[in-house]
Amino acid sequence: MFANSSSPAAMPGTTLRPKSGGRARLHLDATPVHPGDWLSGVVEVPERFHGADIRLYVECVHTSNGLSSAPGSASMNKSFRWYAIHLLDGMRLERQAGKVFIPVGVRLSADAPPTSDDKRKRQRVDWILRVQAIRPGANYKLLFETEFEVVVEPADAAAPPAPETPPRSMPLLIPEDVAKRLDATVEQAGDALLIRFPFPTGAATTTFIAATVFVANALAYVVPGLPWDRPLHSDAHLAIGVVSGLVGAVFLLMLLSTARAVEVRPESVRIPRGILGIGFHTGVATRDVEAVLENPFLQPWANPKYYGVALRLKNGAPYNTATRMRDPASARALANLLSSVLSRR
Numbered sequence: 001m002f003a004n005s006s007s008p009a010a011m012p013g014t015t016l017r018p019k020s021g022g023r024a025r026l027h028l029d030a031t032p033v034h035p036g037d038w039l040s041g042v043v044e045v046p047e048r049f050h051g052a053d054i055r056l057y058v059e060c061v062h063t064s065n066g067l068s069s070a071p072g073s074a075s076m077n078k079s080f081r082w083y084a085i086h087l088l089d090g091m092r093l094e095r096q097a098g099k100v101f102i103p104v105g106v107r108l109s110a111d112a113p114p115t116s117d118d119k120r121k122r123q124r125v126d127w128i129l130r131v132q133a134i135r136p137g138a139n140y141k142l143l144f145e146t147e148f149e150v151v152v153e154p155a156d157a158a159a160p161p162a163p164e165t166p167p168r169s170m171p172l173l174i175p176e177d178v179a180k181r182l183d184a185t186v187e188q189a190g191d192a193l194l195i196r197f198p199f200p201t202g203a204a205t206t207t208f209i210a211a212t213v214f215v216a217n218a219l220a221y222v223v224p225g226l227p228w229d230r231p232l233h234s235d236a237h238l239a240i241g242v243v244s245g246l247v248g249a250v251f252l253l254m255l256l257s258t259a260r261a262v263e264v265r266p267e268s269v270r271i272p273r274g275i276l277g278i279g280f281h282t283g284v285a286t287r288d289v290e291a292v293l294e295n296p297f298l299q300p301w302a303n304p305k306y307y308g309v310a311l312r313l314k315n316g317a318p319y320n321t322a323t324r325m326r327d328p329a330s331a332r333a334l335a336n337l338l339s340s341v342l343s344r345r
Contacts, residue, residue: 018146026104026129029167032153036110039150040167043102043131050100052133052143053173053181054088055328058106059130060113060152064123081125082112085295085328087178090133092171102131105166114154127152138183140327173329175336182333183325193341195262195334197322203255204275210248217241256280259322262334264341269311271321282319289342290314294335295328307331309338 016026028041039058060082084106094101108127117124126149133144173181187194217240256274263270268286273279289311296310296318308323309331321338325331 016148016150019149020147022146024131024146026148026150028150031151032156033108033150034153034155034159035108035112035114036155037108037162038166039104039106039108039129041104042168043104043129043148044099045102045131045133045144045146047095047098047100049133049144050090050093050095051136052090053136053329054090054093054102055130055132055134056084056086056088056102056104056106056170057128057130057132058084058108059128060108061126061128062113062123063126064121082109086170087173087181087329087332089171089173089177090136103168103170104129105168105170107162107166108152110155112152114152115150134327134329136181138181138330140183140330178329178333178336180333181327181329182337183327183330184334186337191266193264195264195337197260199275200255200258200260203251203258207248207251207255210244210251213244214241214248217244258324259320262321262338264338269319269321269342284311284313284319286342288313288315289319292335292339292342293318295331309335311338 014028014031016028018024018026023046025044026041027044028039030040033039059080062079062081064077086106088102090100113125115125115127129148129150131144131146131148132142135141135143182195183198185196187196217238221238221241256279258279259271259273260275260279261272263272264286266286268283269289270281270283272281274281291312293310293312295307306324306326307328307330308325309321311319311321313319322331322334325334
């Protein structure tokens, strides 16, 4: 199952506990860890998570504190300096004594900064190993999440170079299984491939509720004496109307800019957006597409909450196809599918 260190018993290094408690443990094979080294070890979790999809995120996070507009308060800005995402097959994890053992073998970038804490400049760099257990399949459901803080020390010129192969191998999902994680339906219509995403229920519901509250309060403010006007003062209706109107506008914009499908045709790639045919639809000629980019938003100095896929055009410009996917496996599946189809156009 594991390379070199082939069993859970072979865990001679440092043991780390999660940042927020819990029953998970991280056993590192060797310390210290430097940029360019392998982050290698085993994460020990309860046996009930055997069979779940496992997501491993290694993140180098830069945090800086700056003054905010409020007197005496400070703002905290976080961004990535480096990251890696690995998708593991939970069915192939080793079990023993009521535990499941998740092997970790991730090579850190030699250019990434080490752990640091500059109190004078009020900024620091942290290395985080984040582990998630996900219900298998296209319907994303988080079953478990934990984070470990790993200390990465400055590069040591006297240290031997890291081996080319990882001390431990990880049971990565094969491409066929990644494809099953695509949170979309795929249809072939003649010479066109249609990839349809789920209806954005959350954004649509929030927009509808906010619009309803806005209209009700606007009527109560303009036409006193309505049944729902009695408990509140007109100023309260005005305030509620303004807030609900702003919320509705934000979510309506989000709804109109959210990709509903990707239509790949011999001559073009088209992205319908919004609902009922109303939205910011876009398209690009297939001949202008140079490459498919998985998670282009996970760039240095970015801190995304969603994953996505974009196309790089031959003129170097990015062309977003899907920007609000919650699961990196779904984004990887979409990127693989688009790469396969466009390579044949």
